[in-house]
Amino acid sequence: MTRFDDLAAFAAVVRVSSFTRAAAQLGVSQSALSQTVRALEQRLDLKLLNRTTRSVSPTEAGERLYQTVGPRFADIEAELNVLNEMRGKPAxxxxxxxxxxxxxxxxxxxxxxxxxxxxxxxxxxxxxxxxxxxxxxxxxxxxxxxxxxxxxxxxxxxxxDMQFAVVGAPAYFARHAPPRRPQDLADHDCIGRRLPTHSGLMNWEFKKRGKAVNMGVTGRLAFNNGELILSAALAGHGLAWLPGELVREHVAAGRLVTVLDDWAVSFPxxxxxxxxxxxxxxxxxxxxxxxxxxxx
The missing domain is CATH 3.40.190.10 (Periplasmic binding protein-like II)
Known part of the structure; x- marks a missing residue:
């Protein structure tokens, strides 16, 4: 009968692109896992993985094998979990x-x-x-x-649904007149949010009486984390565009002031x-x- 433990080990390595992480998930040593995968390559007489000191990636043959066995092992694991939970206690x-x-x-x-x-x-x-x-x-x-x-x-x-709000600290508005329309943000120091999926900054979106405005804002600061954006706004470093629930407590306490409320947009x-x-x-x-x- 064909052995499957080495195929499962190979699939685990490809899935996480690392012998170290795969070994930790499987509960074996990195050296034992490496030996198992090498034995599979010898059994098939094919090179399945390209190894460097920093990364692991499948060869063409390895990618084809992974596309075949990876989903099947995932289905088997899911079904075993279902059967395990049929004992009475969800697990x-x-x-x-x-x-x-x-x-x-x-x-x-x-x-x-x-x-x-x-x-x-x-x-x-x-x-x-x-x-x-x-x-x-x-x-x-x-x-x-x-x-x-x-x-x-x-x-x-x-x-x-989530409504976004433009907010700034009283100290910021002591230095700058509040914007009255989205286009006025071009004259303000806006705290940007760097998107994780590409290198651009998130645009700020507005809508009023059916008219939508999508603003690309600029400023001295940008973060990829909402909590840091909030902290910078509280310190008076600029305007922020954040979920209403994140700023509600600070607005109620007077630490932040909302602007452009009539242009606020909601998202699902x-x-x-x-x-x-x-x-x-x-x-x-x-x-x-x-x-x-x-x-x-």
């Missing part, structure tokens, strides 16, 4: 990727108390602002704003998404725990 690992803001404001606050009910369910939460391919990177769930979820994914709302709130309708019991429980339930 298994659910891997979630979400933006830092979504993790801090929704995902962790909802799941932290929920964990006590299901001691056999393990969670792995990755706070990452990239648009992660959950299938390629083997996440069970992803979280994005509703308008960014791919059409082939199953989407579940976990938050209400956070949705979680996943790729298969055959969800394991553990995955289904996590989805239900995060599902948005509007209050009267």
């Amino acid at each position: 298994g690992t659910v891997r979630i990727t979400a933006s830092e803001h979504a993790v801090k404001s929704i995902v962790w606050p909802k799941l932290e108390p929920w964990l006590l009910q299901y001691p056999d369910i393990k969670l792995e939460i990755s706070a990452d602002n990239r648009f992660t391919d959950i299938v390629a990177e083997r996440f069970d769930l992803g979280v994005r704003l509703g308008g960014d979820v791919a059409k082939d994914m199953i989407a579940v709302r976990i938050a209400p 709130g956070y949705h979680l998404y996943y790729a298969t309708r055959r969800a394991s019991p553990a995955l289904a429980l996590v989805v239900e725990a995060l599902r948005y339930k509007a209050t009267a």
